[in-house]
Amino acid sequence: MTQRLVAGLEPPYYTVVFTSVLPGSPEGYAETAARMNELVQDVPGFLGSDSARSPGGIGITVAYFRDTEGLDAWRRNAEHQAAQRHGREHWYESYSVHVAKVERSYGFDRG
């Protein structure tokens, strides 16, 4: 697991906040999540992502894109769409997606 956060991006950029409730660790989920993380790297304008999941609880992934073209390309990706469909049918109790334009950002690093 990486401990490096996405940081230092210059606004404006876009973010997709994906929150989800997943009961336990369903079969195939981790492999699909890893594959999606690999696939999104090739989307033009993809800037990075951060993920966290409380054990047995809520998971949050935040992905960052330079522009709406990148967002749209990722949303339309056929393998991504198939994974979402499989997630609704087999994995998720619930999820929410918030697509937003980042107007301001800042950070802190002890290092």
Add this chain to the structure above:
Amino acid sequence: MTQRLVAGLEPPYYTVVFTSVLPGSPEGYAETAARMNELVQDVPGFLGSDSARSPGGIGITVAYFRDTEGLDAWRRNAEHQAAQRHGREHWYESYSVHVAKVERSYGFDRG
């Protein structure tokens, strides 16, 4: 821990994405996090928040506000500012804040 996600908000609204790296479970952190969660409920236009933390890893909190006035009130809150300062001095390895305007949102609920 709640398993209910914030859902069904009508865009436009604002979100503050707070990602952080916290080494272990430092003393006083959980109490301060609970207090901040209590305090933010009183901010006009606060719509809710979702949180997740991978054990020993990255934490993400996403808070939602109806307008920029709510964002500003929360940012200027004196007790919140003191907690942030204490967090920089004693707790966080790093953090990032992304303030964004939500343009589109949707969700799924099995229930």
